[in-house]
Amino acid sequence: MDCLFCKIIAGEVPSSKVYEDDMVYAFRDIAPTAPEHVVIVPKTHIASANEITADNVKYVTAIWKAIPGIAKILGVSENGYRVVNNCGADGGQTVNHLHFHLMGGREFGWPAG
Numbered sequence: 001m002d003c004l005f006c007k008i009i010a011g012e013v014p015s016s017k018v019y020e021d022d023m024v025y026a027f028r029d030i031a032p033t034a035p036e037h038v039v040i041v042p043k044t045h046i047a048s049a050n051e052i053t054a055d056n057v058k059y060v061t062a063i064w065k066a067i068p069g070i071a072k073i074l075g076v077s078e079n080g081y082r083v084v085n086n087c088g089a090d091g092g093q094t095v096n097h098l099h100f101h102l103m104g105g106r107e108f109g110w111p112a113g
C-alpha cells in the first residue's frame with residue numbers, strides 16, 4: 001500500500017522517533033507549526049477518523065493512553081498542549097493514515113481558525 005505513514009512505521013521512510021509501543025508510533029512533524037510538534041499514528045492502516053470501528057478503536061485508546069507520556073517526553077505537560085485530528089478534505093487531512101498532532105511549547109488560540 002502506498003501510504004507514507006505505513007512506510008514510516010515500517011522504517012522504509014526515515015523519521016525522528018519520539019515514542020513507540022506495540023500499537024503506537026510517534027515522530028516529529030517534518031514541518032512543525034509549534035516548538036514541539038509530534039505526529040502520533042496507530043501501527044495499523046486506518047485511513048481516517050471515519051474508519052474507526054469497534055474492532056480498531058483499541059488503537060485510538062492506545063494513542064490516548066500514550067499521550068501523557070509523550071507530552072512528558074516533550075516537556076509540555078505542565079504548560080499544556082493541543083491534540084488535533086484532521087479528517088478529510090475540509091478537516092485539512094493531507095496524509096490518509098489516521099494521526100493525531102500533539103503540539104506544544106506555545107499558546108494556541110481558540111476557536112481554532
Ligand code: AMP
Binds near residue numbers: 004027093
Ligand atoms: P495532516 O495535514 O493532518 O494530514 O497532517 C500531516 C502531517 O504530516 C503534516 O503536518 C506534515 O507536515 C507531516 N508530514 C508529512 N510528511 C512527513 C514526514 N515524512 N515526516 C514527518 N512528518 C511528515
Ligand code: ZN
Binds near residue numbers: 004005006044045096
Ligand atoms: Zn498507512
